[in-house]
Amino acid sequence: MLRTALRAALLVPLLLALPATPADAEDLALPVPAGVLPPIVPPENPLTAEKVELGKKLYFDRRLSLDDTVSCATCHDPRHGFAEPRPVSIGVGGAKGVRNAPTAFDAAFLATQFWDGRAATLEEQAKGPITNPVEMALPDEAAAEVKIGGLPEYAPLFEKAFGDSKVSIDRIAQAIASFERTLVDVEAPIDRFAAGDASAISESAKRGWELFNAKARCNTCHGHVSAYPLFTDDLFHNIGVAAKDVNFEALAKKLQSHPEDLDKLSHEPGLNQLGRFIVTKEHKDIGAFKTPHLRNIALTPPYMHDGSEATLEAVIEFYDKGGNPNPWLDGGMRPLGLSVQEKADLVELMKTFTSDGMERFAPLAELMPKP
Amino acid sequence: MAINLTPKELERELRERSSDAERLIRSLQNCDRRHFLKVTARFAAMVAAAGVIQPQSFQLVNVAHAQPVPGEKPEALFRFAYISDSHLFARGMTHRFAKGLLKAVDDVNALDPQPDFVLYGGDLAQLGRADELELGQQILSGLKAPVRMMVGEHDWFLDMGVKWREMFGPDVYSFDHKGVHFVVLNSVQEKDFWTAKGYTPEQRMNIVAGLDDARQSRFEVGEEQRDWLAKDLAKVDKKTPLVVFSHSPLYKYYEPWNFWTDDAEQVQALLFPFQTVTVIHGHTHQLLTNRIKNISFHGMLSTAWPWPYAPQGLPEYTVQMFRPDPFNQFDGLGDGTADVLPGGVVNKHYSLWNRNPRTVTYADLAGNTLAGPRGHAGPSY
Amino acid sequence: MTARSIAWMAALGAAALAGYSGLAGGLRPAESEAWASRTVYACDQRKAVIVEGVRADEKLPPAKAQRVADLLTDLMRYCNEEITATIALNETITVEANGRVFHDYVPGGPLPIAKASFGEPTAREEQIWKAELDKLVAEGDRLFHSDEIGTNGVACAMCHPHASNTHPESYPKFQTQLKKVALLRDMVNWCILNPLEGLELAENDPKLKALEAYILAQRRGVALDAGKH
Numbered sequence: 001m002l003r004t005a006l007r008a009a010l011l012v013p014l015l016l017a018l019p020a021t022p023a024d025a026e027d028l029a030l031p032v033p034a035g036v037l038p039p040i041v042p043p044e045n046p047l048t049a050e051k052v053e054l055g056k057k058l059y060f061d062r063r064l065s066l067d068d069t070v071s072c073a074t075c076h077d078p079r080h081g082f083a084e085p086r087p088v089s090i091g092v093g094g095a096k097g098v099r100n101a102p103t104a105f106d107a108a109f110l111a112t113q114f115w116d117g118r119a120a121t122l123e124e125q126a127k128g129p130i131t132n133p134v135e136m137a138l139p140d141e142a143a144a145e146v147k148i149g150g151l152p153e154y155a156p157l158f159e160k161a162f163g164d165s166k167v168s169i170d171r172i173a174q175a176i177a178s179f180e181r182t183l184v185d186v187e188a189p190i191d192r193f194a195a196g197d198a199s200a201i202s203e204s205a206k207r208g209w210e211l212f213n214a215k216a217r218c219n220t221c222h223g224h225v226s227a228y229p230l231f232t233d234d235l236f237h238n239i240g241v242a243a244k245d246v247n248f249e250a251l252a253k254k255l256q257s258h259p260e261d262l263d264k265l266s267h268e269p270g271l272n273q274l275g276r277f278i279v280t281k282e283h284k285d286i287g288a289f290k291t292p293h294l295r296n297i298a299l300t301p302p303y304m305h306d307g308s309e310a311t312l313e314a315v316i317e318f319y320d321k322g323g324n325p326n327p328w329l330d331g332g333m334r335p336l337g338l339s340v341q342e343k344a345d346l347v348e349l350m351k352t353f354t355s356d357g358m359e360r361f362a363p364l365a366e367l368m369p370k371p
Numbered sequence: 372m373a374i375n376l377t378p379k380e381l382e383r384e385l386r387e388r389s390s391d392a393e394r395l396i397r398s399l400q401n402c403d404r405r406h407f408l409k410v411t412a413r414f415a416a417m418v419a420a421a422g423v424i425q426p427q428s429f430q431l432v433n434v435a436h437a438q439p440v441p442g443e444k445p446e447a448l449f450r451f452a453y454i455s456d457s458h459l460f461a462r463g464m465t466h467r468f469a470k471g472l473l474k475a476v477d478d479v480n481a482l483d484p485q486p487d488f489v490l491y492g493g494d495l496a497q498l499g500r501a502d503e504l505e506l507g508q509q510i511l512s513g514l515k516a517p518v519r520m521m522v523g524e525h526d527w528f529l530d531m532g533v534k535w536r537e538m539f540g541p542d543v544y545s546f547d548h549k550g551v552h553f554v555v556l557n558s559v560q561e562k563d564f565w566t567a568k569g570y571t572p573e574q575r576m577n578i579v580a581g582l583d584d585a586r587q588s589r590f591e592v593g594e595e596q597r598d599w600l601a602k603d604l605a606k607v608d609k610k611t612p613l614v615v616f617s618h619s620p621l622y623k624y625y626e627p628w629n630f631w632t633d634d635a636e637q638v639q640a641l642l643f644p645f646q647t648v649t650v651i652h653g654h655t656h657q658l659l660t661n662r663i664k665n666i667s668f669h670g671m672l673s674t675a676w677p678w679p680y681a682p683q684g685l686p687e688y689t690v691q692m693f694r695p696d697p698f699n700q701f702d703g704l705g706d707g708t709a710d711v712l713p714g715g716v717v718n719k720h721y722s723l724w725n726r727n728p729r730t731v732t733y734a735d736l737a738g739n740t741l742a743g744p745r746g747h748a749g750p751s752y
Numbered sequence: 753m754t755a756r757s758i759a760w761m762a763a764l765g766a767a768a769l770a771g772y773s774g775l776a777g778g779l780r781p782a783e784s785e786a787w788a789s790r791t792v793y794a795c796d797q798r799k800a801v802i803v804e805g806v807r808a809d810e811k812l813p814p815a816k817a818q819r820v821a822d823l824l825t826d827l828m829r830y831c832n833e834e835i836t837a838t839i840a841l842n843e844t845i846t847v848e849a850n851g852r853v854f855h856d857y858v859p860g861g862p863l864p865i866a867k868a869s870f871g872e873p874t875a876r877e878e879q880i881w882k883a884e885l886d887k888l889v890a891e892g893d894r895l896f897h898s899d900e901i902g903t904n905g906v907a908c909a910m911c912h913p914h915a916s917n918t919h920p921e922s923y924p925k926f927q928t929q930l931k932k933v934a935l936l937r938d939m940v941n942w943c944i945l946n947p948l949e950g951l952e953l954a955e956n957d958p959k960l961k962a963l964e965a966y967i968l969a970q971r972r973g974v975a976l977d978a979g980k981h
Contacts, residue, residue, distance in 0.1 A: 697929065697947050
């Protein structure tokens with residue numbers, strides 16, 4: 001316990017030149033303000049400096065893909081808020097995916113991972129893209145183990161992190177997840193404003209905040225709760241993003257004849273639009289996708305599960321019209337009747353969700369391959 | 372009769388629909404009933420072609436499992452659908468109650484195969500006004516299957532049913548269909564509470580419209596109608612399955628809200644002699660199930676707003692729905708279908724909007740094996 | 753009596769008065785910290801506690817403030833009486849009431865002044881007060897059942913007949929629709945804004961008070977259970 005605490009205490013200055021840890025050495029050294037529920041750390045993967053260092057290397061390592069071209073960072077790019085600047089991600093061999101990769105930043109807080117919530121932890125999520133044919137395209141998990149295992153530079157890192165140099169997919173995932181747990185920050189102007197600092201945001205953003213919590217009806221799904229300031233309810237809603245192009249009933253019937261591979265289904269053109277329904281098979285989840293968190297939202301365009309809304313302005317327009325009608329449209333969606341000024345105020349508001357301390361993550365951008 | 376869309380409502384309507392529909396919607400502005408029928412049919416076809424199909428025909432139970440083996444579960448003889456309690460204001464197509472009824476019509480139109488008929492369960496209008504009833508009729512005329520109308524108190528007490536009968540025919544009638552005898556009652560009669568007080572028709576209607584307004588009387592079928600029912604049933608063999616459509620529940624659930632029929636016992640006495648009796652009722656706007664001797668009672672969902680479970684009197688057979696979320700204007704609402712099985716027993720299907728559907732099978736009801744929290748386990752009061 | 757002797761008597765009287773007031777008020781040398789005092793009044797403005805050793809603009813330390821509050825509450829037993837108590841620097845309490853002074857008073861102890869018989873409400877007063885309450889509740893009832901609060905014809909009573917399913921006894925609680933801890937009136941306003949599509953009422957709007965009064969009156973006797981979901 002003490003050893004872990006010491007290591008945790010060493011973790012922060014060692015790695016990213018973060019500010020010193022809180023006085024209590026029992027805390028895992030994640031920079032989370034008092035009163036905020038800390039990110040979830042599974043008991044079987046306690047956070048250590050060595051795991052984080054190994055995870056960081058793996059996160060940026062394109063050799064985790066079939067042809068050494070795609071790493072985690074390719075789609076969860078530190079230069080773009082750890083998210084995907086293209087509408088959908090492009091994997092090995094130019095394979096086009098169907099989803100816009102969500103940001104890895106602050107993902108450590110969320111109850112589930114992926115747009116359809118099919119992974120319960122970051123560890124589980126990390127395994128998915130590695131073997132996904134349209135992402136990193138390794139044939140199976142064993143291939144990842146063999147490939148990483150065959151790189152001598154990793155042996156000492158695995159040894160330090162896990163006690164021996166054996167490379168397993170679980171260890172790879174645990175290391176990557178540990179690194180991602182350091183990609184957290186929940187201190188932005190909006191948090192200071194919500195805590196009572198009236199000068200923290202502009203007048204326009206303040207008007208936006210009033211709208212966010214009343215007329216624009218954002219807060220019921222994207223609420224800022226002081227103990228959980230992620231702007232998400234961690235639930236799944238059909239807001240009709242792809243409803244214009246999709247026949248849900250036909251898709252649901254088609255699902256009957258498909259194998260149960262959730263990862264595969266979630267990338268199948270067409271079928272993936274069933275969203276959460278693929279995971280739960282529950283009627284009410286047809287076409288429902290996870291409420292994404294909104295931290296750093298201004299850094300992570302485009303928006304929605306298919307990247308179909310390019311800008312924050314476009315997102316506001318989408319909600320103002322009440323989403324796209326479809327039989328499973330969440331009854332909370334409705335036309336809002338926002339004025340031009342009100343829409344602009346909401347956009348200004350969302351810019352205040354960007355964390356103050358993002359520049360300390362800037363060195364990670366240097367690890368991206370030069371063009 | 373033109374549909375009155377104000378320019379603002381029209382604009383909102385346009386923003387909601389695709390550009391093809393915009394042209395259609397524009398044409399609704401100065402539209403008579405016949406034209407409306409054509410327009411709605413085209414609209415429905417266009418919607419279907421665009422691939423936006425409604426959920427009703429999608430049977431969840433088939434998704435995760437193999438097709439049922441014939442004979443393993445009784446196949447239905449026929450199916451009818453229901454839409455109920457729409458409580459329309461005459462405020463155009465974009466009013467939330469109109470949207471609810473439109474959504475239900477879309478649901479039923481998308482059923483495949485189509486039901487044999489659709490029961491409209493009463494309370495089409497909110498305040499019994501001619502323009503409300505006409506709006507309702509126009510929306511319902513978009514249904515592909517034939518419609519059987521039933522009256523509710525909100526339709527009746529402005530003019531005591533004059534306009535309703537003019538538009539929809541007799542309020543009390545019976546018919547036979549595929550070996551089942553159907554009876555449609557007007558079970559929202561009330562003893563005269565208005566003459567002595569000198570209430571105007573509008574005042575009378577407003578009083579009746581208040582669920583918790585104690586100035587009105589309790590619902591009843593009434594002696595005249597019970598006599599009619601006795602004569603009608605005298606011609607029916609006791610083995611013939613009976614399905615009774617009624618707006619009030621035909622049993623006594625909660626008197627202060629008129630979840631109640633005052634002469635329920637006398638009506639039930641007329642029904643008990645029959646082998647298989649099912650009552651389908653409206654008015655309660657909630658998932659509701661009861662069984663008294665050999666009579667099954669099923670409540671219909673509303674398309675307008677949900678009601679909480681009453682503080683007392685909830686039948687023990689009812690598996691409650693969790694209280695609706697007011698953020699979601701469709702939560703706790705919906706429509707549904709009923710399968711009539713061999714022998715005339717009924718499986719009742721609730722298509723709850725934004726929730727998983729529920730089926731109350733005859734087998735579970737008769738055997739009292741319905742799964743879920745019963746009695747006052749729910750949170751709603 | 754000569755003018756001279758009257759003048760002497762007046763002078764003596766003045767001196768005596770000065771001396772007396774000096775005695776009654778205690779010997780008061782020039783104003784200094786030790787002789788500063790702060791007076792705290794009860795809500796009826798008829799009970800006062802003078803705390804010695806605290807300046808008029810100085811906040812009482814918590815223990816002392818609690819002592820003052822306890823003493824005021826104790827003296828409130830004598831409704832409608834004007835009573836002044838003084839807590840001296842040495843913590844002893846002196847009480848003045850009806851022109852009499854009682855030294856070394858212990859809160860809860862007997863104070864030999866008659867408890868005012870007119871402190872308790874009369875039947876007539878209660879009748880008047882109830883009539884006022886019923887008026888507010890009736891106004892709330894009217895608003896609750898009317899369509900004038902919102903813009904779409906929906907009334908509160910549509911989803912909440914007899915104010916059922918409002919459960920005011922469960923507030924304050926985290927209200928999931930608002931994403932924060934709310935009071936009953938916050939939820940009333942949310943419902944006005946959302947299902948009723950109306951404008952929120954100001955905190956001090958009489959309509960909001962009427963609605964709240966109606967809802968609470970329907971739940972008389974139900975135990976408070978803040979946070980119940």
